[in-house]
Amino acid sequence: MKESSEKRTIYLTKADKAKLETLLAEEVLKANDGFGHLEGLTKELMKAKVVESADIPPDVITMNSIVLLQDLERGKSEEFVLVFPRDANDKMNEVSILSPIGTAMIGCRVGHAFEVNSPDGDRRLMVEQIFYQPEAAGDYHL
Numbered sequence: 001m002k003e004s005s006e007k008r009t010i011y012l013t014k015a016d017k018a019k020l021e022t023l024l025a026e027e028v029l030k031a032n033d034g035f036g037h038l039e040g041l042t043k044e045l046m047k048a049k050v051v052e053s054a055d056i057p058p059d060v061i062t063m064n065s066i067v068l069l070q071d072l073e074r075g076k077s078e079e080f081v082l083v084f085p086r087d088a089n090d091k092m093n094e095v096s097i098l099s100p101i102g103t104a105m106i107g108c109r110v111g112h113a114f115e116v117n118s119p120d121g122d123r124r125l126m127v128e129q130i131f132y133q134p135e136a137a138g139d140y141h142l
Contacts (some may be wrong), residue, residue, distance in 0.1 A: 011060045012048040013135060019063070020045060020097065020106075023084065027058030027098065040103040048107055060108040063097065066132040067105065072113060072124040079131070082106065101125075103127035 012020075027038055061067055063082055070077045081094045082105050088096035095102045104116045104125075110126065113126040134140070 005086075008108070010044055010048040011044070011055050011105055011109070012050050013057055013062055014050055015053055015140065016063045016106075017045060017048065017050050019084070022057055023097070032047065032081045040099070040100070041098065041106075042104055044103060053135045055139045056133075056135045057087055058133055059130060060133070061105050061108045061127065061130065062133055063106070064134050064139075067127060069105075069125045069132065070128045070131040072126055077128055078087055080105070 006028050014095060018109060024042060024045075025037055046101060051141070056062060061082060062118070063084065066079065067079050068077050080100055081092070081095055082097060083094045085096040085098050088094050095105070100116045101118055101123075104114045105127075108127045108128060110127050113124060116124060117123075117126050130136075
């Protein structure tokens with residue numbers, strides 16, 4: 001089942017939400033060219049359904065999840081890891097939560113499709129599979 005990013009429910013763990021709110025506060029203090037790049041994540045946090053780590057569905061992308069995304073226009077699938085900015089590494093496909101693709105990924109479920117404006121242009125992606133979700137693996141303290 002595919003849902004548009006406007007209609008889907010965003011799920012977040014309480015722990016991820018707290019860490020992301022702290023990250024946003026730190027980024028606001030550092031930002032000297034406006035906060036435009038932070039608006040997307042702020043909106044996602046505001047509309048999220050927040051649950052305990054043990055209650056997050058196993059098919060939801062959380063921080064440090066390893067996922068397979070399919071580019072719906074190109075038909076190509078690619079693996080990504082959703083990480084905090086300090087851990088981002090383009091060569092390893094470790095994408096920052098503050099990047100457009102990272103912000104769009106958080107809280108998505110398998111089957112969700114979303115659009116993202118990337119350096120390669122606009123892309124329509126679908127969550128094909130989650131290989132690893134920390135909460136489903138019992139790793140609550142990453």
